[in-house]
Amino acid sequence: MKSIRTPLCDLFDIQVPILQAGMGGVAYGRLAAAVSNAGGLGCIAAIDGTPETVEEEIRRFRQLSNKPLCVDIGFPRRAPTGLADVEVVDLPGPIKQLHKELKALGVEVKPSHDQAMSIEDAKLKLDIALSYGAEAIACALGTPKWVVDTCHAKGTKVIGLVGRSRHVRSVMEAGADAVVVQGTEGGGHTGDVGLLALLAETLSFTTIPVIAAGGIVNGAQIAAVLTQGAQGVWLGTRFLASEESSAEDNFKAAVVEAGHDATVRTPIFDGLHIRSLRNRFIDAWDGHENEMLGYPRQRLVTSPVRWAASRANLKDYMNMPAGQGVGLVNERESAAKILAQLVDETVAALESARERIRIGG
Numbered sequence: 549m550k551s552i553r554t555p556l557c558d559l560f561d562i563q564v565p566i567l568q569a570g571m572g573g574v575a576y577g578r579l580a581a582a583v584s585n586a587g588g589l590g591c592i593a594a595i596d597g598t599p600e601t602v603e604e605e606i607r608r609f610r611q612l613s614n615k616p617l618c619v620d621i622g623f624p625r626r627a628p629t630g631l632a633d634v635e636v637v638d639l640p641g642p643i644k645q646l647h648k649e650l651k652a653l654g655v656e657v658k659p660s661h662d663q664a665m666s667i668e669d670a671k672l673k674l675d676i677a678l679s680y681g682a683e684a685i686a687c688a689l690g691t692p693k694w695v696v697d698t699c700h701a702k703g704t705k706v707i708g709l710v711g712r713s714r715h716v717r718s719v720m721e722a723g724a725d726a727v728v729v730q731g732t733e734g735g736g737h738t739g740d741v742g743l744l745a746l747l748a749e750t751l752s753f754t755t756i757p758v759i760a761a762g763g764i765v766n767g768a769q770i771a772a773v774l775t776q777g778a779q780g781v782w783l784g785t786r787f788l789a790s791e792e793s794s795a796e797d798n799f800k801a802a803v804v805e806a807g808h809d810a811t812v813r814t815p816i817f818d819g820l821h822i823r824s825l826r827n828r829f830i831d832a833w834d835g836h837e838n839e840m841l842g843y844p845r846q847r848l849v850t851s852p853v854r855w856a857a858s859r860a861n862l863k864d865y866m867n868m869p870a871g872q873g874v875g876l877v878n879e880r881e882s883a884a885k886i887l888a889q890l891v892d893e894t895v896a897a898l899e900s901a902r903e904r905i906r907i908g909g
């Protein structure tokens with residue numbers, strides 16, 4: 549069986565240059581271990597959990613795999629810890645409406661403590677990940693130099709995640725080992741520049757390995773970005789419906805059913821743009837856009853609804869981030885099968901390109 553390698557494989561000591569993205573609510577020890585065991589780099593999402601749950605997931609990974617582990621942590625610059633810090637005088641109309649609708653369905657909406665907002669907890673999570681010898685740390689929401697220095701002192705590699713080429717420069721200045729550039733096609737927080745253009749611009753100046761993300765779900769796409777100059781790919785949506793994914797059952801079903809136009813990029817979840825599957829939560833804001841509070845207040849007022857819906861497995865009221873490649877995810881499969889299929893498809897696409905494209909002259 550043929551495989552693919554790039555220098556990124558040596559950097560992270562992995563067999564194939566396919567990295568599974570950190571995904572809150574989806575990517576924990578089980579999925580990350582399955583991906584790493586299959587030769588890629590598995591990543592545990594550590595933004596939304598508490599330090600205790602993050603430690604539990606890292607332990608789970610270490611029980612299931614002796615391969616390299618990546619942990620995705622957010623280091624937000626603006627980090628209020630609760631509503632009291634940001635003065636929300638009155639809840640926006642759509643939130644009151646969504647509370648009412650959930651109550652009618654018998655779901656109680658309780659106040660929530662948002663881990664993603666705590667820089668102190670982020671530091672604790674980093675300490676925990678390093679104490680378990682995490683081989684890589686992915687930095688979402690900025691790549692501070694002190695994080696890179698702390699990781700390098702322990703021999704841990706650092707990956708910066710960005711959606712704009714100008715942010716690549718700060719990732720390089722901080723001393724990170726690699727950068728993920730995510731095009732607007734991607735699920736979750738995402739910018740407004742398409743991957744093809746973002747990648748081209750980034751490759752024109754960067755001196756560190758570039759990893760492509762956003763909308764990539766098959767091997768032909770992997771072949772395309774590797775040919776363009778990326779050294780690897782960072783895939784989220786492709787693993788959403790995998791057997792090892794922790795996504796709610798109804799979320800997985802929605803992913804399998806969704807067409808390519810099922811996603812929308814909206815600031816309603818937290819004030820920053822997130823690409824998600826369209827649902828009632830999003831539609832409730834139609835005509836009420838002027839009531840949005842902006843980041844981080846919007847996040848604080850929407851969290852209790854999203855989390856109550858998530859616990860109740862109610863797909864109409866949760867946040868279901870997904871990329872534009874979702875229309876090609878049509879089955880619930882194991883992560884190992886997905887990895888093997890991606891590698892086969894990439895090899896086939898590269899070989900077919902060699903046969904189809906003639907260099908004249």
Ligand SMILES: Cc1cc2nc3c(=O)[nH]c(=O)nc-3n(C[C@H](O)[C@H](O)[C@H](O)COP(=O)(O)O)c2cc1C
Binds near residue numbers: 688735
């Ligand atoms: C369900 C979901 C949750 C996500 N959560 C996070 C997260 O917690 N941290 C993060 O850095 N990125 C997160 N992302 C973005 C991914 O890291 C990645 O950039 C994105 O999935 C790539 O695009 P794709 O989904 O089209 O493959 C999330 C994406 C999805 C689909």
